[in-house]
Amino acid sequence: MTALTADQIARVKATAPVLAEHGVTITQHFYKRMFIHHPELKNVFNQAHQQSASQPQALARAVYAYAANIDNLGALGSAVTHIAHKHASLNIRPEQYPIVGENLLAAISEVLGDAVDEPTLDAWRAAYAQLAEILIGAEKALYAQAAWSGFRPFVVFRREQESDEITSFYLKPSDGGPVCHFEPGQYVSVKRFVKEIGVDQPRQYTLSDAPNGQWLRISVKRERVQDMPPGYVSNLMHDGVEVGGIVEVSAPMGEFTLHRSKTTPVVLISGGVGITPMVSMLASLAAQNSTRRISFIHACRNGRTHAFGRWLDAIVAKHPNVSRTVFYEKTHADDRLGTDFDFAGRLDFARIADKTLLPDADYYLCGPVPFMRAQQDALMAAGVSKARVRAEIYGSGEIA
Incomplete structure (x- = not known):
């Protein structure tokens, strides 16, 4: 050079x-x-x-x-x-x-x-x-x-609604080839043609399951059509990709990954669709029967937007080293305190210090930019070393 x-x-x-x-x-x-x-x-x-x-x-x-x-x-x-x-x-x-x-x-x-x-x-x-x-x-x-070069066709063999906003798509290579390994927290790009603007558009979605050698799963949040700009690809995925459909997918990438070799506690903190890498990380730890203390903390608007709630409850019931804390910012009448969620209002570390401020813990944060700024500031104010905090932001924003 x-x-x-x-x-x-x-x-x-x-x-x-x-x-x-x-x-x-x-x-x-x-x-x-x-x-x-x-x-x-x-x-x-x-x-x-x-x-x-x-x-x-x-x-x-x-x-x-x-x-x-x-x-x-x-x-x-x-x-x-x-x-x-x-x-x-x-x-x-x-x-x-x-x-x-x-x-x-x-x-x-x-x-x-x-x-x-x-x-x-x-x-x-x-x-x-x-x-x-x-x-x-x-x-x-x-x-x-990389597991492959460029974009590779995958077939959707299963589709599952996780909340009013988030749908999961289970993907297998259309050529019948093997499914690649990836690190929990990584993402793929999915490419779709957007007729409204006349071009292909790639979007990056986190892989939302543990590596399993059988499939890749992405969980896509529908961006409302009245938003400006609209969620071109997310709406195409929700409205136009059914079981049997083909999507073009890039090889997994991303540096926001779980340190799986460590034995120290893990605190997974997410907001909204930022839950997807945390699901992959927790699923991976559960699959290897990790004995690390794991605190899963999630914030969303209410039960209708809460994805993977039942899955998380099943993980907690099976693994005594895993705890969950869920905040609903604006509850609905049918949201059950103590069952669906644990606290009303925005995520507040002062209310859950026993589950967040763990000795030698590694912290993983993911969510919208304002949420991320608030959580990082709260951790720093509580004396957590910045070296122990890893963050992933969706979109093109930044924390600081």
Whole structure:
């Protein structure tokens, strides 16, 4: 890898404040420009996130972080790993990086105009080439380990409604081949053609069962059609994929995984559909008859949106080392305290300290961004080391 010169590093770092101010404008222009010149890439990028501007915002944060840490790339290690797994799940290829680089540099120049000179643009070209080389290398390693390349057809052999919003799809390779191993907490990309926008769209869904060698299971939350942007793929899955249907699936990826070799307590904390990786983790621990103390803590709106409740109760009944705590934010008349849920209101660690603040515990968090921020802040305030907290956020947001 060709190292940047001291002058190039200084120029890129000096642009960080400008990117903090104008980053979203640049990235919005970048995506618009790239899709005009390369419309085929609409099949790769989440167009709903383009409509909501969440993807340009996420990219702006990433570009700013890269500029601010250009002289200390080690600080970006976890972010690089996260991005590489996302890219590998979407089948991003090395030949697509020059397209992104060309349009990103052009967007910087066109938005900032005379505020950025040619030597600074040259520094950014070198910086982008360096980042591309890092990501391509990381993704090459992931592809080499992947169970298959690209997207593979799977047949839905079972479909099960888990709540008013979440439906599980059980998948087997349509060619009759073996089902791959994966680590609890990993996800796959599922690709569907969206007629409303005329392109294929990939979406990433966590594998919601323990690795079993027989099937893969994803549990999809229906995003309401009145939402803006609508849940294109989730609604297609709910309304258009029945038993016998075929879906295109990528190989499992993701770094948010269970440390299965440990013997310390495990605290699994989820909100809404963030329960899916926790189900996979708990199912895996139960399948190996783990004796680790496991605390499963879940928050959702009410019993109608509570997925996997009966399954969790059965696990708790069979495994004395597992406890459950369920919060319903807004209960219905038919929700039974002590049976369906344990506490009314939002998740509050102060009410369950005996089940959350466990010595040497590892904490796994997953859910919407506001939920994740609240839980991480609460754990930090309670004195939990950040090194013991692992988090996965759905969508393109970030905790901090």
